[in-house]
Amino acid sequence: MISNSKGSFINTGNGPALLPVDIGHKDYLALVDPVTAFWLLVKRNRLVDVLSDTQLRRAYIRKSDEFKKEMEDLRFTRRPSAVYFNPTERCNLNCSYCYIPENMRRNGHSMSKKELFEALERLKSYFRRTLPIGTLPQIIFHGAEPLLNRETVFAGIDKYGKDFRFGIQTNATFLDDQTVEFLTARNVSIGMSLDGPTSDIDGRTRHNWSGESTYKKTVEAMERLKGYAGWNIISTITSENMRQLVSLVEFFHSHDVPSCMLNIVRSTMPSSKEVKPSDTDAVKYYLSAMDRTYELYKQTGKKLIVANFANIFLAIIAPSARRLMCDISPCGGGRFFFALSANGDLFPCSEFVGLSSFKGGNIFQDDIEGVLVSSPFSIVTGRKVEDIEPCSHCAIRHFCGAPCPAEVYTMHGRMDKTGAFCEFYEEQTRYVFRVIADGRQDAFLWDDWDKGTKNTFTIRQFNKPHHIHV
Amino acid sequence: MKTLKKVKKQITKKGKPTRDVISYRKACKVNGTGLSHYILKSN
Numbered sequence: 453m454i455s456n457s458k459g460s461f462i463n464t465g466n467g468p469a470l471l472p473v474d475i476g477h478k479d480y481l482a483l484v485d486p487v488t489a490f491w492l493l494v495k496r497n498r499l500v501d502v503l504s505d506t507q508l509r510r511a512y513i514r515k516s517d518e519f520k521k522e523m524e525d526l527r528f529t530r531r532p533s534a535v536y537f538n539p540t541e542r543c544n545l546n547c548s549y550c551y552i553p554e555n556m557r558r559n560g561h562s563m564s565k566k567e568l569f570e571a572l573e574r575l576k577s578y579f580r581r582t583l584p585i586g587t588l589p590q591i592i593f594h595g596a597e598p599l600l601n602r603e604t605v606f607a608g609i610d611k612y613g614k615d616f617r618f619g620i621q622t623n624a625t626f627l628d629d630q631t632v633e634f635l636t637a638r639n640v641s642i643g644m645s646l647d648g649p650t651s652d653i654d655g656r657t658r659h660n661w662s663g664e665s666t667y668k669k670t671v672e673a674m675e676r677l678k679g680y681a682g683w684n685i686i687s688t689i690t691s692e693n694m695r696q697l698v699s700l701v702e703f704f705h706s707h708d709v710p711s712c713m714l715n716i717v718r719s720t721m722p723s724s725k726e727v728k729p730s731d732t733d734a735v736k737y738y739l740s741a742m743d744r745t746y747e748l749y750k751q752t753g754k755k756l757i758v759a760n761f762a763n764i765f766l767a768i769i770a771p772s773a774r775r776l777m778c779d780i781s782p783c784g785g786g787r788f789f790f791a792l793s794a795n796g797d798l799f800p801c802s803e804f805v806g807l808s809s810f811k812g813g814n815i816f817q818d819d820i821e822g823v824l825v826s827s828p829f830s831i832v833t834g835r836k837v838e839d840i841e842p843c844s845h846c847a848i849r850h851f852c853g854a855p856c857p858a859e860v861y862t863m864h865g866r867m868d869k870t871g872a873f874c875e876f877y878e879e880q881t882r883y884v885f886r887v888i889a890d891g892r893q894d895a896f897l898w899d900d901w902d903k904g905t906k907n908t909f910t911i912r913q914f915n916k917p918h919h920i921h922v
Numbered sequence: 923m924k925t926l927k928k929v930k931k932q933i934t935k936k937g938k939p940t941r942d943v944i945s946y947r948k949a950c951k952v953n954g955t956g957l958s959h960y961i962l963k964s965n
Contacts, residue, residue, distance in 0.1 A: 480944070493944040502943060522949060753926035773950035889944060894932070905948040914943040 459513060462503050468512050471847040472499070475885040482847075482885050485512075488519035489771050489850040490909070493889050498914070508911070511920040515909055523850060526772050527782060527836070531582050532824070534590035534789035535575055536802045539563045539608075540601040541794045545623050545666060547645075548657040549688055549717045549724035551858070552596055553806045558661075561794045562601045568608045571792060571815050576615045578820040592619040592643075594791070594802055599626035609638055619643065621686070623658070625666050627673035642683040646670045648693050649703035656692040657727060674707050684759070685712045690727035694734050697741035704756055705748045711757040711898075714738060716873050718859045720803055731875035738876070739883050742896070749895045762897050764884045767851045769893070770905050779877070781837040781853040786812070786829040798823045800832040803858035810858075832857050835867045843870060851884075852877035 457465020470483040470492070481499070483492045490512065494502045502508060541552065541560020550557065563571070572591070579589040591612075593605050599622050609618050619641035627644065635642055646667070648654035655665025677683045687693070687700060697714065704712050716734060719725045745756050759776065766774040777784025785801030792798055793805050796816040804810035810832070813823035823829060835857050837843035843854050854860075855871045863872060871877070887893050911920050 490947065491945065495942045498942045508943075519947070749929065753929040769946065770948035770950055773948065902948060905950040907946065908949045909945065909947040911943050911945045913941070 462509055468509065468516055470503075473847050473882075473885070475882045475889070477886045477889050480885075480889040484847040485516070485519075486845075486847050486849055487523070488516055489523055489767070490516065490519050491768060491885075492911070493885065501915070505915070508914075508920060511909075518908070522772055526774075527780060530787055532787065532789055533579070533583055533587065534592065536594040536789060536791040537571070537591050537598075538594055538596055538792060538794050538802070538805065539568055539598050539605050541596050542600050543596040543623070544600060544625060544660060545597065545658060546661045546663075547623075547659070548692070548727050549690060549719075549721070551718060551720045551724070551803050551806055553721070556806070557596055560596065563604060563794050565604045565607050567796070567816075568604050569611065571796065572608055572612045572616070574815055574820070575792075576612065582821075588615075588617045590619065590789075591616040592621060592641075594621045595623075596794075597623055597626070599631065602626065602631065606634060609635075609640060613638060617641075621645070623666065624670040624673040627669075627676065629676065632673070632676045636677075636680050636682075639682065642677065642680075643686055644670060644673060644683070645686050645688075646674075647687050647690070647700075648696055649699040650696075653693050653696050657688065657690055671707075674709070678708055681710060683710065685709050687712060687714050688717050689714055689729065689734055689738060690717045691729040691733075692727050694729050694737040697737045698744045701741045701744050701756055701758070702748070705745070705752075705754065708754075709756060711759050713760045714741065714758055715760060716876060718803060718856050719872055720858050720862045721806060728872070731873050731879075734873070735876045735879040739879065742883065746892065746895050755895065755899075757898055758896070761880070761884075762901070764851060764880055765888075765893055765897055766901070768881075768884060768888065770902065771850065773902070773905050778855045779853040780850065781840075781843075782833050782835050783853060783855055783857060785857065786824060786833045790824070790829075800829050801858065803856060804832070807858065807861065810861075831867060835860075839868050840870060841868075848878065848881045851881045 459466035461467045462470050468485060470485055473482040473484055475482050479495055480493045481496055483494055492502065540562035541556040542562060543557040583589060598605055598620055620635065621643040624644040645658065646654055647657050651665045651667035654667040659665055685704060717724055717728055719728050742758065742761055745758060749755050763774050763776040763779060767779060777788045790798055790800055791802040791805060792815055796814045797811045798813050798815055799805050799810050810828045812826035812829040837849040837854050840854055843849045857867055859872050860869050861867060887896065
């Protein structure tokens, strides 16, 4: 007869694995189960009591299978519901870190109306087969610069307005009154890009082919969009703007930007490597900017949501409610979304558009179902932290996900390596835990972030009868 | 948006953390939310 451990103790045999993590808080440290992403924040002087508490251990054991299944469902069973749709390969800007190759942006193909309609028709048909009834798939016109093909894009939005939720990511240089009126009247979400609070800083990385900044036009577009709920700004953190991130969030806050993303640069193209900051520098300035958003909220009552940062809170508090899928492994590329280039080629994510070996097929020639299981897609959808060192034994691997596979492949020619910003994600997670320990998380999250969620575990008061609610 | 008075009250009320152990988790089963570079309005 085989004798198995009864799981009577934490961290041995079949007992739950709860790894201690120093989160840099003076009173608390974290205990994290790397497999289920379950966590506890424990007062430093109560660690021994917690580790030997029978009620707590039993309560977690009762839930651990459910949490494990929740993570497996999130990581391995979902189907795409969004497409990054490039209606043109061309761009009127030449930003330093763009992941689309220069030749494409200068001379690339733009979809005809017929091609765009056919692509949307095929996507509509695919999503009807795969998504639950009532779920509207999302199409994000992306780039290059989608508004260089404005008439075609607008025709698609008008024709398929009932079949998709539309969004557009633009450099804002074509967001004139007429364009804004068209998009807002149709409830299209508008994302624009801006990297600095001044023309000088923004222009270091974002400029046209002659090297001139387009800051003025972006700020004009921001004014036009004031009062519209569905717009946001994406900024790319580079060595050129990281020192001004505090000023940047102040600028966004004062311009009533509803939400933004501060995305660390992805070094998928040689030019982007030139503006890549070090982890240590980038995270220092980034977290100062997060401190500043909290101060601004305290002073004014108005939040500036930094969506990619808010997403880390969700990863910890409500893993299956996360909205963005870069910081989970496998990442969202080819699983929650995929990218369509202007000639119909399909890639797991926009980041791969310049890497031809990751083309999984063509929307005009191949079945989307087949493309999603093609070898180029499978390499991305199969990349998981368990196969990467040191992620395989990292306690916070499900709050980070070791992004980004496109960048990793470009750097190493293989997938089983960490991303370029391991320490950045590590420090970001520690910061989020400190915020949770201090009970300040609401300041960083959307007001209705927990709509549609349910409590699955709560500790109200440690060491009291019935203190754990599961 | 909450009024400034409400925000200040809420933040002041939080005070110093006193609980020995903090842990909670929520679950959500909604399809169609996962993106990368972009945030849609409902997000």
